[in-house]
Amino acid sequence: MKRILALLLAATFLLAACQPAATPTAEPTKAAPPTTAPQPTAPPATAAPQGLPDLGGREIRIAVENAYNPFNFIDPATGEAVGYDYDLFNEACQRLNCKPTFVQTAWDAIVAVMGGQGQAEFDIAADGITITEERAQKVDFSTPYIQLSQQLLVRGDESRFSNADELKKVADFKVGAQPGTTNYDLAVELFGQEHVVTFDQYGIIVQALINDDIDATLMDNVAGFGYIGANPDKLKLVGDPLTAEELGFVFPKGSDLRDPIDLALAEMEKDGTLDALFQKWFLATLPEAALAPLPDLGGREIRIAVENAYNPFNFIDTATGQGVGYDYDVFEEACQRLNCKPTFVQTAWDAIVAVMGGQGQAEFDIAADGITITEERAQKVDFSDPYIKLSQQLLVRADESRFTDVESLKQVADFKVGAQPGTTNYDLAVELFGQEHVVTFDQYGIIVQALINDDIDATVMDNVAGQGYIGANPDKLKITGDLLTSEELGFVFPKGSDLRDPINLVLKYMQQDGTLDEIYNKWFPLPE
Numbered sequence: 001m002k003r004i005l006a007l008l009l010a011a012t013f014l015l016a017a018c019q020p021a022a023t024p025t026a027e028p029t030k031a032a033p034p035t036t037a038p039q040p041t042a043p044p045a046t047a048a049p050q051g052l053p054d055l056g057g058r059e060i061r062i063a064v065e066n067a068y069n070p071f072n073f074i075d076p077a078t079g080e081a082v083g084y085d086y087d088l089f090n091e092a093c094q095r096l097n098c099k100p101t102f103v104q105t106a107w108d109a110i111v112a113v114m115g116g117q118g119q120a121e122f123d124i125a126a127d128g129i130t131i132t133e134e135r136a137q138k139v140d141f142s143t144p145y146i147q148l149s150q151q152l153l154v155r156g157d158e159s160r161f162s163n164a165d166e167l168k169k170v171a172d173f174k175v176g177a178q179p180g181t182t183n184y185d186l187a188v189e190l191f192g193q194e195h196v197v198t199f200d201q202y203g204i205i206v207q208a209l210i211n212d213d214i215d216a217t218l219m220d221n222v223a224g225f226g227y228i229g230a231n232p233d234k235l236k237l238v239g240d241p242l243t244a245e246e247l248g249f250v251f252p253k254g255s256d257l258r259d260p261i262d263l264a265l266a267e268m269e270k271d272g273t274l275d276a277l278f279q280k281w282f283l284a285t286l287p288e289a290a291l292a293p294l295p296d297l298g299g300r301e302i303r304i305a306v307e308n309a310y311n312p313f314n315f316i317d318t319a320t321g322q323g324v325g326y327d328y329d330v331f332e333e334a335c336q337r338l339n340c341k342p343t344f345v346q347t348a349w350d351a352i353v354a355v356m357g358g359q360g361q362a363e364f365d366i367a368a369d370g371i372t373i374t375e376e377r378a379q380k381v382d383f384s385d386p387y388i389k390l391s392q393q394l395l396v397r398a399d400e401s402r403f404t405d406v407e408s409l410k411q412v413a414d415f416k417v418g419a420q421p422g423t424t425n426y427d428l429a430v431e432l433f434g435q436e437h438v439v440t441f442d443q444y445g446i447i448v449q450a451l452i453n454d455d456i457d458a459t460v461m462d463n464v465a466g467q468g469y470i471g472a473n474p475d476k477l478k479i480t481g482d483l484l485t486s487e488e489l490g491f492v493f494p495k496g497s498d499l500r501d502p503i504n505l506v507l508k509y510m511q512q513d514g515t516l517d518e519i520y521n522k523w524f525p526l527p528e
């Protein structure tokens with residue numbers, strides 16, 4: 001599919017499973033019995049809003065280490081437990097009518113539960129936990145709430161190496177890691193067991209690094225920024241991201257809480273609450289030193305391919321005849337910061353598809369058209385870091401009453417679904433409904449008009465783009481049914497382009513200072 005919505009925290013600011021650490025030990029310290037953690041006062045429980053289940057004031061026990069800044073940690077100024085996890089579950093329980101009780105729990109006790117070897121003393125574990133297939137066999141995970149990458153965290157004055165390969169050439173180097181984490185597994189894989197020193201908590205790993213007892217640690221990059229912010233001039237991240245992973249909350253297998261929490265997360269994403277919490281705990285504290293200086297492109301012209309037919313990403317404003325939209329605003333702002341000149345080139349979608357398929361010569365430097373990142377496309381072109389996460393849904397006429405989802409649409413006689421060839425929306429439509437029920441169109445605007453005119457029954461469309469068309473056609477359209485996919489969008493570059501790194505960097509700056517959020521809110525307003 002070509003398009004989407006979501007937490008803009010995607011690849012640009014990815015994090016992972018890093019936790020503060022302890023002194024080096026030959027083996028992990030035995031888990032202490034869980035104890036109730038000091039916690040901020042939770043807002044009084046209220047009845048769950050319409051559409052969310054009401055948990056009737058039920059107590060929910062949430063395992064946290066209180067040692068993994070900024071997810072959960074003890075504020076040294078107040079002695080109180082704070083962090084992203086606290087704020088998120090206090091908010092979720094307000095909506096679900098439950099009472100969150102945060103239980104300080106050693107990481108190895110959480111690991112034991114995830115390995116099927118321990119009895120859960122909690123209802124949910126919230127500790128920056130990476131979703132893996134192995135763990136998912138023993139526990140249930142929530143839907144992913146953050147994407148992350150692991151990087152090397154080193155001392156601020158480190159000059160002997162700048163990436164993993166160079167670190168391997170340092171004599172007798174040592175890398176700190178916490179057993180049971182994906183960071184530990186990657187450290188052993190990259191450097192060998194003999195070079196890995198284990199600690200019980202990530203905070204102790206960081207202190208060992210500052211004290212020169214180890215040379216580096218693998219850490220989720222945004223959590224790394226948290227430690228950099230708490231230790232100005234003492235730490236830095238080096239090298240490229242080494243993984244791309246997703247975090248989820250952990251439930252004992254078969255828990256009846258997973259679905260309510262997933263529903264609350266979906267609502268909090270939709271109304272901007274998750275973005276606000278991410279901004280508070282991860283972006284607002286990012287040190288400026290965490291980002292490299294922006295390059296100066298010397299007034300270079302950048303040719304940006306757009307269809308001008310995909311509202312609200314790029315389209316022709318009927319009042320002015322000018323090209324406008326999310327893509328226009330993003331690249332106008334990016335070029336102001338990079339000293340370049342954006343030239344928007346109206347380009348047919350099939351020409352962009354040809355380039356992504358390795359069959360055409362690029363007449364552009366960047367393609368910006370709500371393009372979904374796929375492994376197949378990434379073999380022929382380069383993608384920027386993801387800038388929006390999306391889902392596909394059914395867009396139908398507002399007065400549609402014959403069906404409400406995919407399965408009931410299939411029961412409609414001779415139904416027709418509109419789609420644009422070469423998009424992931426088209427691929428999904430064929431997969432769900434069969435080629436014989438799919439009618440093709442060259443542009444999404446024409447698909448929408450065909451839908452309004454009753455020439456087709458539905459189209460598969462990215463949900464936020466769908467909201468854009470609903471906003472342009474009040475009372476004529478609606479989205480129906482469940483989310484059908486979860487995908488990410490990226491800007492497209494010809495393979496090996498020297499523009500990808502500058503664009504990725506400027507996107508990080510624009511995310512950090514709130515500019516991307518402002519542009520997103522301008523073009524993708526929440527429905528009433």
